[in-house]
Amino acid sequence: MARSVHPALIAFTACVFLFLLAPLVIIIGSAFSDTSYLTFPPQGLTLHWFWNIFEIEAFRTTAITSLELALLGTALSLLIGIPAAYAISRYRVELPSWLSTLFVLPILVPEIVFGFSLMKSVTIGLGLPIFPSLLIGHALLVLPYSVRVVSASLASFDFSIEEAAISLGCPPLKTFLTVVLPNIRAGVIAAFILAFITSINDVSVSVFLTGPGISTLPIQILAHMEQFFDPTIASVSVLLMLVTVAVMAVVEATLGLTFLTK
Amino acid sequence: MTVSLTIQSISAHYGKTPVLQDLSLSVAAGELVSLLGSSGCGKTTTLRLVAGFLQPTSGAIRLGDRDLTTLPAHARDIGLVFQNYALFPHLTVLENVAFGLKQRRIAAQERRQKAAAMLERVGLSGLGDRLPAALSGGQKQRVALARALVIEPPLLMFDEPLSNLDAKLRIDMRVEIRQLQRVNGTTSLYVTHDQEEAFSISDRVAIMNAGRIMQLDTPEVLYRKPANAFVARFVGFENLLSLRTIARDGALVTAEGAGGAKITLSQDDFGLIPDDFILGCRADGLSVQQEGNGLPAVLGTRTYLGRAYQYQCTTPAGDIVANGALSEPMAAGSAAVLVPAPEQCCILTPEL
Numbered sequence: 163m164a165r166s167v168h169p170a171l172i173a174f175t176a177c178v179f180l181f182l183l184a185p186l187v188i189i190i191g192s193a194f195s196d197t198s199y200l201t202f203p204p205q206g207l208t209l210h211w212f213w214n215i216f217e218i219e220a221f222r223t224t225a226i227t228s229l230e231l232a233l234l235g236t237a238l239s240l241l242i243g244i245p246a247a248y249a250i251s252r253y254r255v256e257l258p259s260w261l262s263t264l265f266v267l268p269i270l271v272p273e274i275v276f277g278f279s280l281m282k283s284v285t286i287g288l289g290l291p292i293f294p295s296l297l298i299g300h301a302l303l304v305l306p307y308s309v310r311v312v313s314a315s316l317a318s319f320d321f322s323i324e325e326a327a328i329s330l331g332c333p334p335l336k337t338f339l340t341v342v343l344p345n346i347r348a349g350v351i352a353a354f355i356l357a358f359i360t361s362i363n364d365v366s367v368s369v370f371l372t373g374p375g376i377s378t379l380p381i382q383i384l385a386h387m388e389q390f391f392d393p394t395i396a397s398v399s400v401l402l403m404l405v406t407v408a409v410m411a412v413v414e415a416t417l418g419l420t421f422l423t424k
Numbered sequence: 425m426t427v428s429l430t431i432q433s434i435s436a437h438y439g440k441t442p443v444l445q446d447l448s449l450s451v452a453a454g455e456l457v458s459l460l461g462s463s464g465c466g467k468t469t470t471l472r473l474v475a476g477f478l479q480p481t482s483g484a485i486r487l488g489d490r491d492l493t494t495l496p497a498h499a500r501d502i503g504l505v506f507q508n509y510a511l512f513p514h515l516t517v518l519e520n521v522a523f524g525l526k527q528r529r530i531a532a533q534e535r536r537q538k539a540a541a542m543l544e545r546v547g548l549s550g551l552g553d554r555l556p557a558a559l560s561g562g563q564k565q566r567v568a569l570a571r572a573l574v575i576e577p578p579l580l581m582f583d584e585p586l587s588n589l590d591a592k593l594r595i596d597m598r599v600e601i602r603q604l605q606r607v608n609g610t611t612s613l614y615v616t617h618d619q620e621e622a623f624s625i626s627d628r629v630a631i632m633n634a635g636r637i638m639q640l641d642t643p644e645v646l647y648r649k650p651a652n653a654f655v656a657r658f659v660g661f662e663n664l665l666s667l668r669t670i671a672r673d674g675a676l677v678t679a680e681g682a683g684g685a686k687i688t689l690s691q692d693d694f695g696l697i698p699d700d701f702i703l704g705c706r707a708d709g710l711s712v713q714q715e716g717n718g719l720p721a722v723l724g725t726r727t728y729l730g731r732a733y734q735y736q737c738t739t740p741a742g743d744i745v746a747n748g749a750l751s752e753p754m755a756a757g758s759a760a761v762l763v764p765a766p767e768q769c770c771i772l773t774p775e776l
Contacts, residue, residue: 325477326510326568328498330524330575337498344514 186403193396200391211397221398224382227293231378232361235300236308239357242301243308244350248342250309251316265309268302273366276303281370292376299367304357311356315349355413359406426453426609427488427578429474434483436469443469444635446483456605456612457640458622461632467615469635471581474613476500487579498527503572503610507584509564511556517543517567518552524575542574543567545604562593573604580605580612586621598625619659623647631655650770653702661704661770662745665719669699679703683740687719693766702772705746707734709768712748718763721746723754737762 188202196206215221243265250262268276277299285295319342327337343350368378377385379398387395429451436444444466451457459467472478474485476497485492492500511520521539530538543549546566556564565585572580585601586594602625605612616622622629623643630640631654638658639651650656653664667679667687675691679701691697712723712735721744724736732747735754739762746762754760 320508320510322506322508322510323512325475325497326504326506326571327512327523328477329475329500329502329504330571331498331501331527332523333496333498341512345512 189396189399190403192393193400195393195396198392200393200396211393212401214392214394215398215401218386218394220377220382220386221379224377224379227296227376228362228379231296231300232358235297235361236304236354236357238297238301239305239308240312240350240353243305243353244312247309247312247316248338251313251319252321262309262313266306269306273303273364277367277370280367285371285373292371292373295371296368296376296378299371300361300364303364303367304360307356307360308353311353312346312349315346315352319345352413355409359409362405363402426611428453428455429579429611429613430484430486431470431474432484432486434470434473434480434485436466436473436478436480442635444473444480447635447637449630449637449640451611451613453611454609455627456602456614456625458614458616458626458629459632460616460619460622460629462617465632466635467617467632468583470632471583471613471615474579475502475504475581501575501577501579503575503577503580505565505568505572505580505582505585507587509556509561509568509588511564511567511571513556515555516552517548517554517556517559520556520567521552521570521574524571528575538574539570542570545573546570546600561589562597565589565597569601569604573608573610576608578611580610582612582614582616584616585614586616587618594621601625631658648767648770650704650772652775653704653772656702656704656770656772660706661709662707663703663705663710664772665703665705665741665744666774667701667703669697669701681741683742685719685740687764688717689764694769694771697771698773700774702774703764704770704772705744705764706768707745707747708732709765710744710746710762711765712737712746712754712760713763714752714754714760716761716763718761719744721760721762723756723758723760726753726756735760 191202191204192200193204193211194207194209195201195204196208196210197204246265250257250265280295280299280302284290284298285292290298323345324337324342327341328334332340363380364378365380365384368381369384372378372381379402383395383398429449431447431449433446433448434444435442435446447466447470449457449470459470461467469478473480474492476492476495480493483493487500487502512523515523518536518539521542522535525535525538540549540552543552546569548563548566548570551559551563556567559567565588568585582601586597589597598621614622614625623646626643628640628642629646630637631646632638633654639646639655641651646655647659650659650661656664665681667681669677670680670686671678676688677691677697678686678688679697680686687703689697689703710718712721712733719739719741721737721739724738727734729747732750733753734745734747737744737746737760744762748754748760
């Protein structure tokens with residue numbers, strides 16, 4: 163027999179969902195509106211604004227920049243993050259305990275402050291060109307996710323397995339690649355996805371580091387909105403949502419979503 | 425080809441804490457030596473030093489004519505069996521066993537043959553295609569054993585290999601490990617905290633405490649003739665009485681303990697008795713009698729052991745555990761004498 167649920171609880175849950183989902187419904191609706199301004203409920207029905215995204219060159223180039231940044235930045239953060247997570251887990255006793263906190267600091271610092279200090283140090287201080295600056299910024303932005311998620315999966319890794327491989331004649335680096343890495347694969351994939359999504363959606367850090375000629379998609383959306391208040395913005399948002407949902411669907415199908423929260 | 429393992433006065437530290445102090449040990453070719461002790465005694469540290477996972481602060485480790493001391497762990501050629509099996513979760517049973525052969529660049533076909541043959545020897549033929557997760561604890565440990573044996577290492581080391589198995593399987597496995605080790609004649613070092621396991625499986629046992637070997641001997645000698653009070657207590661001499669000789673009459677020695685308790689022992693039965701000594705007695709080695717030549721005592725709580733009654737006794741020399749015959753149970757509070765039986769007692773020289 164089903165347990166009875168208090169009506170107030172049902173009402174409250176409905177309100178929460180409405181609060182979370184209503185803006186999305188509005189955005190999706192406006193994207194199809196046959197008007198030259200953002201409006202909801204949509205008046206008429208057209209795919210014109212979706213085509214418009216591809217007509218505007220700035221959207222194309224910034225989308226490519228965003229993808230490049232997300233892929234390279236995430237790769238870079240894993241390149242640093244996996245060895246760091248490994249060292250933190252493997253030498254938990256020997257290393258100081260604040261070290262794992264250090265890698266999470268970028269999350270704790272307000273992104274605006276983080277972005278500004280990166281601009282001062284990397285773009286102005288080191289005088290690096292815009293793309294490398296953005297790349298460093300994004301790699302640092304997502305580094306905490308890489309370290310934390312890979313650490314979580316290393317926490318359940320039994321390091322005597324590594325010692326077994328070494329005792330059987332496998333050198334340490336080869337052991338890491340052929341024995342440790344395959345066993346934390348799920349964690350590495352999860353870290354990649356989380357980092358990728360964080361990077362591709364970032365505004366606050368990118369806004370300080372973009373400059374003439376190079377911008378990211380979210381920044382371009384903001385810039386476009388300042389000039390044109392048309393449904394293109396809504397349709398770009400819908401496309402971004404679709405990409406995120408698609409990534410999540412792939413995760414769910416291959417690994418199960420629960421492992422992201424493990 | 426069997427070789428001997430020699431550990432020459434090694435010391436080791438964790439940070440600033442010393443874990444091993446000047447420890448020396450040699451395992452003869454083909455011999456199985458156990459390191460026995462409670463947790464923190466340094467037995468696992470010793471094994472990890474030999475394996476190369478830790479570096480000694482001083483001393484040397486030699487295997488045959490090879491100096492292992494500075495050799496990296498992967499070049500030491502030692503078969504290791506871990507407490508938690510440490511199988512590779514992402515590889516099949518056969519691939520697990522073949523892993524060491526692969527590192528030795530043995531061709532794929534020969535690798536498979538050798539691994540399959542070794543799986544058959546440990547009674548797991550037909551399970552080669554499974555993943556370790558699909559095996560029981562006993563099967564996992566057999567795979568671990570096969571994986572360590574198949575590389576034909578000059579030295580096998582076991583780190584509490586049976587502690588995760590249930591009691592019955594433990595006994596079966598230790599007999600099997602012993603048989604495989606005997607047949608191969610592989611020099612072996614075995615770490616355990618279980619006395620019965622160590623005594624049943626080993627040629628010699630090193631009883632360890634606080635980073636030192638207290639005594640290294642055959643199980644028989646350890647059990648009958650412990651060298652010091654620590655080992656005596658460890659192998660089950662519940663009662664240790666400090667005594668001082670006050671009179672000698674031929675072979676007879678009369679000694680006095682705390683509180684003026686007196687006892688007369690014959691050197692014909694107990695061996696040479698020094699002036700100051702400790703008499704170690706198992707509960708079975710002190711028989712509770714109405715009268716006789718022994719230590720006077722007042723009986724306390726009586727418990728039933730099946731083969732005897734056990735009494736908590738009060739004597740002038742301190743509290744003592746002794747056993748009495750089932751035929752004549754005695755009441756708490758009654759006076760009795762505790763007569764030492766030489767074959768269940770030992771004479772120890774007090775440590776300075």
